[in-house]
Ligand SMILES: Nc1ncnc2c1ncn2[C@@H]1O[C@H](COP(=O)(O)OP(=O)(O)O)[C@@H](O)[C@H]1O
């Protein structure tokens with residue numbers, strides 16, 4: 001089989017792997033794949049899932065080696081990616097390049113019913129998620145942010161498959177929604193998601209000159225998104241301002257599940273690894289010391305975001321609640337109770353001991369709300 005065939009095998013495997021064996025044939029039929037050798041390979045892998053993880057790792061290396069020389073190019077205005085037409089580059093990072101794109105057609109048949117995540121594969125019937133259909137009906141061409149893997153980095157194939165897999169499991173108002181995913185004509189994996197017309201949270205706060213209360217209100221939305229992810233056993237692992245966008249209406253959207261991990265992942269493909277992934281400056285100390293990621297390490301990162309938004313900087317050394325008064329802007333204006341609550345929030349997020357941190361993002365959100373009540377409109 002050619003690399004293109006193996007890619008089909010890999011995607012069909014993904015489509016089926018969350019479903020029980022009796023549904024595999026139905027799903028494969030719906031995908032329209034007729035090549036018997038591809039179908040046989042998918043079924044072989046599905047019935048032997050433990051080995052599949054190792055298989056895909058070696059496959060990813062082979063495909064990567066084969067594709068990388070050809071794929072170090074960028075997409076330009078007018079280029080096609082799946083059902084989308086590229087408009088412009090948004091961001092070019094080591095692991096991925098992100099583009100603003102528009103849906104290629106204006107009207108869709110059968111588009112009113114929202115799709116289930118597993119039906120959003122670009123090889124399907126051409127239906128689109130409900131909200132995109134609404135935009136189309138309103139005469140607006142639906143926009144998407146398309147994240148295309150870059151072949152310059154470590155193991156993008158594996159990382160992208162993980163991100164696709166994780167995004168297909170989540171649906172929350174504070175998390176950028178997955179629209180579609182697939183492989184470009186050039187053989188690169190892509191994820192098409194809800195385009196957030198906004199900026200990173202720290203920039204948003206500065207642009208709008210937000211006070212402490214409004215900054216913390218944005219953090220509450222981050223907590224909501226992370227609590228939801230944790231409920232799905234997903235650890236984000238890279239919570240930081242550039243992965244928290246705020247749109248023009250002040251709504252937070254958490255993005256970038258590129259290094260996220262699923263605890264107890266039955267498919268065994270997105271389990272937390274022992275190696276470090278994420279951003280050093282926002283990482284919990286135990287992660288830097290080699291401990292596995294946990295809900296607690298995400299809570300620590302939210303604490304770092306709070307610190308950045310409130311003080312303008314990250315803590316230089318291990319956080320010391322006693323020093324809070326020195327740099328908490330406007331500290332003198334706040335009642336003593338508010339200062340104590342602030343100190344306790346920092347201690348409950350930035351403590352070097354994971355056990356001393358909030359165990360749930362929603363408990364943190366609750367404490368922030370209570371503090372907000374004391375701050376009023378400041
Ligand atoms: N859904 C989106 N809408 C708008 N911009 C986005 C979206 N997703 C990503 N971006 C932009 O692209 C940047 C990189 O995307 P991200 O998913 O964080 O990838 P990485 O950090 O791994 O390169 C983000 O910081 C943001 O500026």
Ligand SMILES: [Mg+2]
Nearest residue numbers: 242243255256
């Ligand atoms: Mg990012």
